[in-house]
Amino acid sequence: MKRRPQTKRTTIYDLAELAGTSASAVSAVLNGNWKKRRISAQLAERITRLAEEQGYALNMQASVLRRDRSKIIGMIVPKYDNRYFGSIVEQFETMARERGLFPIVTCTRRDPALEIEAARAMLSYQVDCLIATGATDPDRIADICSAAGVRAVNLDLPGSRVPSVISDNFAGALELTRRVLSNCEREFGEKAPLLFVGGRGTDHNTSERVRGFRAAHAEAGVAVDELLVLTCGYAPEKAENAIKSLAAKVGTLPRGMFVNSTISLEGVMRWIRRSSHYPDRMPHLGCFDWDPFVAMLGDHIEMVRQDVPRMLEAVFEIIDSSATDPKVIEIPPIVEKIG
Amino acid sequence: MKRRPQTKRTTIYDLAELAGTSASAVSAVLNGNWKKRRISAQLAERITRLAEEQGYALNMQASVLRRDRSKIIGMIVPKYDNRYFGSIVEQFETMARERGLFPIVTCTRRDPALEIEAARAMLSYQVDCLIATGATDPDRIADICSAAGVRAVNLDLPGSRVPSVISDNFAGALELTRRVLSNCEREFGEKAPLLFVGGRGTDHNTSERVRGFRAAHAEAGVAVDELLVLTCGYAPEKAENAIKSLAAKVGTLPRGMFVNSTISLEGVMRWIRRSSHYPDRMPHLGCFDWDPFVAMLGDHIEMVRQDVPRMLEAVFEIIDSSATDPKVIEIPPIVEKIG
DNA sequence: CAATTCTGCTTCATCGATTGAGCAAGCGAG
DNA sequence: CTCGCTTGCTCAATCGATGAAGCAGAATTG
Incomplete structure (x- = not known):
């Protein structure tokens, strides 16, 4: 087993030799605690310059191995x-x-x-x-x-x-469903249950969104049709197939849908355009997720955008504070369009 | 500076002690060359079992440090x-x-x-x-x-x-421009130059795409209007602003555009929808990139999809073969919709 | 039965960076 | 002139894994 032949990498030992000093001085200088280690500013500068000239790069493997x-x-x-x-x-x-x-x-x-x-x-x-x-x-x-x-x-x-940081899925889904229900009522003049498509029935987010979906229906006095909750997975094909077989079974689909992610929406949109189920007017859609092009697809789509910056701030706050208790922090998502 | 207090990680030395053997035997067994190192199958199995039980995980930093x-x-x-x-x-x-x-x-x-x-x-x-x-x-x-x-x-x-692996930008742009030109001609009955939006004028891809754009115009006997080549950067805002100030300057924009990436398209679409420049009919668009929702935006958009699987195959072929000569491999992109 | 080979290990140096301990020179105080 | 302190470094152990070299003891060969 031979070393890379071309160019052996410069190490602190090489720099030490060039500077006529020891490796530990070089190490101290290069990781900035040369004051603590009482290295003279003169030597520090010489080493820094040499490192620059030689294109020295720290070997993280060695460094990490040694540090805690x-x-x-x-x-x-x-x-x-x-x-x-x-x-x-x-x-x-x-x-x-x-x-x-x-x-x-x-x-x-x-x-x-x-x-x-x-x-x-x-x-x-x-x-x-x-x-x-x-x-x-x-x-x-x-x-x-x-x-x-x-x-x-x-x-x-x-x-x-x-600890966990997640979106407030219930609140987001509640608001999204409300909007789609009211959009449908405004256009078609009747309160009718929506279709829910996408996500895994077993995951927490999906079940919370279904709960929000149900709550909005309850609020509006509309019964949820259990046949119309398709937690078939996220993949576009799964959403497409689920909706296709539902259409084959029930004949007529609702004029409004709650789609659980843009990924599932891809399949839903594909089906809508391929089938001739909605020849006259597009159904009203609500998508729990955001994408700029989906937003351009038309006025019939409402979106909920998860608040990524705030979610990551919460994550790093947990990390910085070394919290370890398994609490769940829920970040309110942003409802994009104004109904 | 103290070690992580909670659980000190199991090392090969710990396993060696537990197994009543040496660290090098453990190492040999765990990285699979125990036959070469003449370790008995018996000891090998004992060590393997112990490693499993103790939840041993190799320290990659140490391993990498030692290997070439x-x-x-x-x-x-x-x-x-x-x-x-x-x-x-x-x-x-x-x-x-x-x-x-x-x-x-x-x-x-x-x-x-x-x-x-x-x-x-x-x-x-x-x-x-x-x-x-x-x-x-x-x-x-x-x-x-x-x-x-x-x-x-x-x-x-x-x-x-x-070595470099890139898309055949010229060929892709040529074909895409042809299609948009012909779509425009079909709908509006006249040959007219297109607008080019997005990308950095200095990057190779953009200049090749502009070359393809020009070649398609030349082929069709249409002169490229130099004012209409906006290589303003990729960001949506840049594309939006570039097109906005062009519109302010020239009054009327072409009925067809070549948009250099979905990212720039985001800005272009935003401008088209906000301005009332195209009140009656959407302009014909060609986008050098692919996105499923863009594809759904309407029949007026053609897309070129870069062939990512083939590009990465080429990359790994270079890596596997250790080629180092700076040749450029061009992978033909896929023209998505059939005009 | 001595000489050789094979088996199944162990020992130890090594990779490069980090850091506690220690050492020599210089300097001021007494 | 000596004691003690500061300054400015060097020494050497260490992190965990790896593998060349080596060393007993068993097995085989002539």
């Missing part, structure tokens, strides 16, 4: 195919860097096995803290982290072992 | 706010994992300084290879990598120092 904290912060995220998770990741990286942490993010494609594997990999890389975003089994991840003495936080979907 | 290859592969990416980069990252992670590599991805928000900082950070983490996606200065990154003896590959935007 790695300053690496991990995040796992289900998908990169929508604005919500995309902005979570961007915001996360920005805020991590502001705190002098190195963010590493990985996408698990909603695959439970990959989620666990990814969490283990992050622990191997000695992350100080792991954020599980939209995880299918947050508690499993929390357990793995806790066994390694690593802090964990849940985002988007809550768990019961560590 | 880190098996970490880095990628920098400009943004997570569109399907193109999102699918690049997902595909990259999947393919990296298939090869037993650990992917680390970071987003630089089109900030040149952050790009360099991110590249340096990745080198500190001893990546074996760095993929610079849509970098503003790929050659700078390649130089930094080369100084550290690390391989680099450019994706989406080409450089001159290391």
Whole structure:
């Protein structure tokens, strides 16, 4: 096993030799505590200049191995195919860097096995803290982290072992459903139950949104038709198939829908355009998620936008304060359009 | 500075003590080359079982420090706010994992300084290879990598120092422009020059797309109006402002546009809907990029979808074959709708 | 039966950075 | 001139994993 032949990397020992000093002086200078270590400003400057000239780059592996904290912060995220998770990741990286942490993010494609594997990999890389975003089994991840003495936080979907930051799904869904119900009533002159499409029936967010959906119906004095709650998964094909087979079964679909994510909306829209179920007028839609192009699709769509900046502020507040109690923080989402 | 108090992590030394053997035996067993190191199957099994029971996790920092290859592969990416980069990252992670590599991805928000900082950070983490996606200065990154003896590959935007994989922007733009020109001619009965909006005039992709745009005009015998080539940057606001001030200047805008990315399209669409420039009929649009909801916006939009799977196959082919010559591989994009 | 080979381990140096402990020179006080 | 303090460094152990080299004891060979 040979070293990379091309260019052996410059180490603090090389710099020490060049500067005619010791490696420990170099180390002290390069990580800024040379005052504490009583290195003269002269030597400090010489070493700094040399490091610059030689293009020295710290070997994090060696540094992390020696220190107690790695300053690496991990995040796992289900998908990169929508604005919500995309902005979570961007915001996360920005805020991590502001705190002098190195963010590493990985996408698990909603695959439970990959989620666990990814969490283990992050622990191997000695992350100080792991954020599980939209995880299918947050508690499993929390357990793995806790066994390694690593802090964990849940985002988007809550768990019961560590703190969680999620949207106020009930309130968001309540308001969204209200608007779609009233849009339908305004246009079609009658109160009628809506269709709910998308999401996993077992996940907390979906069940809270269904609860909001029901509450808005109750408020309006409209009975929810249980056949019309399709928690079929998030994927576009699943939403499309669910709605297709429902249409085959019941004949006529409602003039209003609650769609649980832009991803599911993709399938719903596809079906609406392919089938000739709504030849005259588009149904009124409410989408629990936000996308700029969906907003342009027409006036018949209302959206709820999750407040990503506030959610991540809450996440970092937990991290900064070292809170570990498994409380759930709910951030109100933003209802985009004015009905 | 104290160690994490809670749970000190299990190391190979702990396992060695528990198994009554040496750390090197444990190491040999756990990384699978115990046959080569002549460890008995019996001991191997005992160690494996113990590791399982104790929830042992390899310390990658220590392991990487000792080995010559880190098996970490880095990628920098400009943004997570569109399907193109999102699918690049997902595909990259999947393919990296298939090869037993650990992917680390970071987003630089089109900030040149952050790009360099991110590249340096990745080198500190001893990546074996760095993929610079849509970098503003790929050659700078390649130089930094080369100084550290690390391989680099450019994706989406080409450089001159290391291999690059990009879309065939000229061909894609040519075909897209042809379609929009012919859509306009069909509807409005006259050949007229289109508007080009979005992208940086200095980047290779944009200039190739402008070249394709011009070639299609030439082919159709239509003169390109130089005032109508707005390479104003990618951001929605920039596209919106550019088009707004152009409208103020020239009065009437063309009935067809070539929009250079979905991100710029966001601004263009916003302007179209806010201004009353096209009260009767929407202009025909061609977008060099793909998004499912844009596709639903109407028949007046044509899209070119970059072939992400083939692009990443090409990237990994370069990596697997250790090619280093700075050739540019152009992957034909897919023209989505049939005009 | 001695010489050699094979088996199944252990020992120890090493990767690069960090940090507590320690050492020598200089300087001021007594 | 000596004692003690400060200044400005160096030394060496350490983090955890890896693998070349080496070393007993058993098995095989001539």
